[in-house]
Amino acid sequence: MAENSNLPEQPALLPPVDIVEDAGGITLYADLPGVPRDKLNVYVDGESLVIQGEMGLEMPRNLEATHIEVNLPRYRRVFTLSKELDAERMSAELKQGVLKLRLPKSEQARPRRVNVTAG
């Protein structure tokens, strides 16, 4: 998870994501099958959240592909963060190819009920 932006422009797969927001923050799930922990790179660059991962599959030698649906060995996806999210307190978990990112909202950005008064 170290900040590292080498070779950002290599062609990469766009991983599918689910993004859910609750009162405390945003949870992002991304499918990154084949990416081991040490080849996953999640970082914040200015206002962007970058998710990058390289696959680490061990392949036998003399392998000849006969059918390919996954044609690139890396994933990359970038999101624009919004101000109320506290990227400093972001937590990440990678389990069986699924990345779960939790982006909490900063304290002052928690929802507050606005009272509507009758005029």
Place this chain on the structure above:
Amino acid sequence: MDFSLFPRDLFAEVERLQRQVQQAYDVSPSIRGFGRGGYPAINVAGTPDSAEIYAFAPGLVPDTIEVQLERGVLSISGTRAGELPTRDAAASVHQRERFSGRFHRVITLADDLDPDQVRASYREGVLHISIGRREETKPRRINIA
């Protein structure tokens, strides 16, 4: 063409277009349709001794994956639990792209594979199945006396 009424995610639109173009021009090599964009995505490769299948199936519980090989037809099935909140939970879903639910993919392999020599492992969300070829069908060098 079914463009969404309120296009808000350019990536999703481009992906949809890509799928349509692929559907229009992709000539499927098999009746089981090796379609792109399914879950799990599958790569198949071969060596002189084996067939190697990689199914990109993130987020499964290993014991619940069912793999069957019968007369050169491999089937992979299972269920992936969704992580999205239920309808009444106090949360909103901004993006929903990941597969959830029951899946079943069937692929036709070469018929020289030995069903007694199958090894399967599941690591980092990739199911790797290696199937050995039968001895008698391996290419053999013939010595000329």
